[in-house]
Amino acid sequence: MGKAKIGVYWAASCGGCDCSLLEVNEQILDVAAAADILLWPCATDVKYADLESYKNGEIDIVLFNGAIRTAENREIAKLIRTKTKALVAFGSCAHTGGVIGLANLATRDEIFTTVYGEQRDGWPQVSASQNGYDLHLPEFLETLTPLAEVVEVDYVVPGCPPPREIVSQLFSALVAGELPPMGTVFASQKNLCEECPREREQEKITRILRPHQQEPDPEKCLLDQGFVCMGPATRGGCGAVCPAANMPCTGCAGPTESITDQGAAMLNTLASLVGTGEEGEDQLDAEDAILAQLDDIIGTFYRFGLATSLLRGRYHEQNRTAR
């Protein structure tokens, strides 16, 4: 068997996924020995023209990070799909839309107004002429989508960014030429609480605490203490590093297999935990009062998954009629 041919690409991303590939330290040398890198804009000089020149299916596997935000992201995703045998949605943005999926709370015009001001004439244009030369920009799409809404995805590596151990497992499989069956999600099949070092007693939550409001007890479950920790609704695999650092899980690895909507599942969990010991109608009022302490439901429960949630984003009537 010849050397494997691999690619790494970023669409709308931050570069953290690319850096996460280096977190395996010397193991990257094993990968380099076992595979030729046919695409990796962050680290190698391969251009789009080179990508276009490859035969269909010439690349064995592409790790694709980033969401689909512009027309260029979409075009390159489709091009890569034709050139690779296996496509991996790598990291939160490709997998669930990521933090930048929160942009779906606004229309394109609202985003441009915020960034470039009220004057539409002054906004960046898909086609513009400067000093007599024609210049083009890819269209900024109305809605951000994860990779799987544009092309078929064969594997998922969740996380923002994927943790070192998971990347290492993927690389080991790649080097050995023994990738698991297509459809595999490289993560724990259980939720984060299963691997969290904190002690959970499922205590009633009497008030919601935000991380800056109180120093948490270092041993006890953050949720028990009233901090909104996304652990129960989130895939494990990272080793619960955020709770270990006294900060709640923010849900970057997305939902476990059995959960449809990560935010709704976590809200449901939370709703079942709040209470003050009151009974009857007072109980409902007391629970409502506690839940009313949640100051940013979208940013807390849908931090990484808004674009793939049941909510999707804000409903835009004008866009619907425009189509």
Add this chain to the structure above:
Amino acid sequence: MSKTVRHVSIDPITRLEGHGRIELFLDESGGLADAFFQIPELRGFERFCLGRQGEDMPQITERICGVCPEAHHFASTKTLDACYAAPPPPRAKKLREVLYNAYIFSDHLLHFYYLGGPDFLVGPYAPPQERNILGVIGKVGLELGKEVIKHRGYGQRIIELVGGRPIHPVSGIPGGQSKGITEEERTEIETMAASAVEFAQATLDVFKGKLLEDETFVRFASQESLALPTYYMGLVDKKGAVDFYDGDVRIVAPDGSEYAQVGASDVLALIEERTEPWTYVKIPYLKDVGWKGFTAGPDSGVYRVGPLARLNACKEIGTPLAQTEYEVFLDYFGGGPVHATFAYHWARLIEMLSAAERTAAFITDPTLMEGPLRAPLGEPGEGVGVIEAARGTLIHHYGLDDRGLIKSVNLVVATTHNVAAISLSIKEMAKAVVKDGNVDQGILNLVEMSFRNYDPCLACATHALPGQMPLIVDVRGTDGAVRQRIER
């Protein structure tokens, strides 16, 4: 109007962070007619940060950039310190310094060996398949290659131990840090930091042995047309020494004289920015000097940030080993300010050494291991936080409502400051090397090397200060003439 006979795209530009494209237009003689540096991406953080909980911002804004998340994480945390009028207690501040300087070390290392350095360590005209970290290891040998990987890992490990994660750390909270470190972890960091100092020195030896002996590097570093006499911006401490984490913003003019020195909250008043229809990035310049187009010199408001700018804006480096190297650097160029854009590579490595020295010093500070991690918070309000990202001055500015939710956000990001200068450098380089219509891959790589000097982060760059800041937009006709100027 069809002035051009040939159009060449470098798409995408590579070995950098984020998306960019260079458009070259050649004239009849095969020389450069015009060049454009475009950033074809935008994600809209300024919009979707609105309504978020203030304390979530360090973890949200670090997703602007996964190469320099620590810069956004702590620019954001410092902004929240200001919003809550809660300067962190000494222990928390020292922990941040340990992490932050390890980040500068690790990020500069990444650029020299993985991103910009391969152009010289492997060679500017080398086959493109070899011009990367693997090619570098091939050239410098596996032994040094493993040291490179190990020390990048050390930087990341320090970030992980102090910040909770190696990429996208979580420890910064308003007025403090969420966690401390154990004595075992402290000892581990002390050992790694000592090794990092030695490795940074060894890297400077590589620079002197390879780049200063490389004909291409020496030519470009001394070529008049590739030097840009601009203004320079950087953070300095009370003595005027480089400070990555804190301090005043100092700006010097092209002749080295002080143009301004202001505290964090006043820096935004010095900058204005403009939008161009052909790129998603906005272009800042010094307001009182004014926008004179893509040009350098004392009459142009174009200024630069990042390693070279910091070395030009400071009075000294602030750590002994790096200070010695800084003096060698100044001697080489005949004194400062150094305008040679290729000197960014050297400046970056001097900073890498200084950052390692700082990590090594902070990790033995006794206040690191005892005392409170959090300061009591005041009522939420408005705040500005300034920090030196590896690529230059980074400014966050938030307004919080009475529930501590974000009601306004300004982000002025390191690479954004440099956009005008990068555009100018690309054009000057293309002018110098594109001749007789020859645009082979080696020539085009020379053009790309002009932006790699800056180590740009283009995912970062498409974030700029919206809202309150003045804005000038030129509406142009197809002939390029200004039809209307919109100002606010």
